[in-house]
Amino acid sequence: MTSDLIRPDRPDRRLSRREVLQAGAGAIVASAGAIVVRPGFSKDEPPRPVVRTVLGPVAPEKLGATLMHEHAPIVDWSELFEQQPAPIAPVREKLIADSARLLDAFHRSLAPEDRPGTIVETTPIRVGRYPQLLVDLARRTKVHVVACTGFWCEALAPQHPWAVRLGVTPGGLEQMAALFVREITQGMEDPAGKWGERFTDIRAGIIKIGCSTYLRPSERVCHIAAALASKQTGCPITTHTTKGGGLEQAELLLRHGAAAERIIIGHQGHQDDRLHDEADDYHRLIARLGCFVQFDRVDHEEYGIEKQARQIVRLLEAGYVKQVLVSHDHAPFYCPEFAAETKRPEDWKALEPDYTTVTTKLVESLAKMSVSKSDLRTILVENPRRVLAF
Numbered sequence: 001m002t003s004d005l006i007r008p009d010r011p012d013r014r015l016s017r018r019e020v021l022q023a024g025a026g027a028i029v030a031s032a033g034a035i036v037v038r039p040g041f042s043k044d045e046p047p048r049p050v051v052r053t054v055l056g057p058v059a060p061e062k063l064g065a066t067l068m069h070e071h072a073p074i075v076d077w078s079e080l081f082e083q084q085p086a087p088i089a090p091v092r093e094k095l096i097a098d099s100a101r102l103l104d105a106f107h108r109s110l111a112p113e114d115r116p117g118t119i120v121e122t123t124p125i126r127v128g129r130y131p132q133l134l135v136d137l138a139r140r141t142k143v144h145v146v147a148c149t150g151f152w153c154e155a156l157a158p159q160h161p162w163a164v165r166l167g168v169t170p171g172g173l174e175q176m177a178a179l180f181v182r183e184i185t186q187g188m189e190d191p192a193g194k195w196g197e198r199f200t201d202i203r204a205g206i207i208k209i210g211c212s213t214y215l216r217p218s219e220r221v222c223h224i225a226a227a228l229a230s231k232q233t234g235c236p237i238t239t240h241t242t243k244g245g246g247l248e249q250a251e252l253l254l255r256h257g258a259a260a261e262r263i264i265i266g267h268q269g270h271q272d273d274r275l276h277d278e279a280d281d282y283h284r285l286i287a288r289l290g291c292f293v294q295f296d297r298v299d300h301e302e303y304g305i306e307k308q309a310r311q312i313v314r315l316l317e318a319g320y321v322k323q324v325l326v327s328h329d330h331a332p333f334y335c336p337e338f339a340a341e342t343k344r345p346e347d348w349k350a351l352e353p354d355y356t357t358v359t360t361k362l363v364e365s366l367a368k369m370s371v372s373k374s375d376l377r378t379i380l381v382e383n384p385r386r387v388l389a390f
């Protein structure tokens, strides 16, 4: 499949899929004129593998315990409803200060050898992901922040119109993959501009995609683009599922070339096979493919701590300790009036989430079920470090 992009040095020749992926830059806007072809990562890259935080590359052994699916400081679905996002500037200091305070509590909950602690910030493109805000937060808190590229799904709101457009445009799939590659290798898009108009030099360190209970067409496009981008860069993929879809996600990503050990199937822990509240067989099927099974809604309604611990223990009993990850899926602030035409600074709702539940209550619960200290460390420290480094 070729794209609509023209090689700058050979205007008579269209770019191949591989060239589009390598180009990254400029491949995002179909009408882009000058395309800078920069294969892969820049020359000033440190020795790989490293973890790409918003403040720069970090050695994997420096992460400490890692919460693999969180949001901070904000989530805002406005653009999914083709509305203006809620204003940030008037409340910026509060968003950052409160989020830093909540994340520092996570840092303090850790034993010295598991510090400083890291969060994977899984707010994808144009749903409240402001790269500079993430940098400012990372400078204020003691924990590392890893940001994501990728588009969210249409489970709870419409698919982002940018993703919809790419999904139905010839060459759009390749452009989406190139967008993800660019955000990983050079820097994330700046939502202050129009779609794909401006970019920062703040890099994403993971690809986030999602599915409804059954995978929908727009979601399939995002999955295939994620697989292509992961295949090229080695970047891990983390997913949202909606009470179902995890196994289909894994199979689709594998079919398009993503490596199993780079795939994290998320939001596990309740009705993941669409049938059973605790879908242990299903988790084992995902793990048998070589992918990670992530229990990342610990203590949410329907995702009680003991219930999550039980399902984790059954995966450990089956021998899959190296494929389990955990988190809360918390957000300090969100804008509940996302579909409204106008939004005021006071529309931001503070949720005051507790980022220490995993490292305190879940750990206690697992220890009571005889999970060893060494297995706990594998889940909280070693597995994240392995999957996030590329």
Ligand SMILES: [Zn+2]
Pocket: 069, 070, 071, 122, 329
């Ligand atoms: Zn989430």
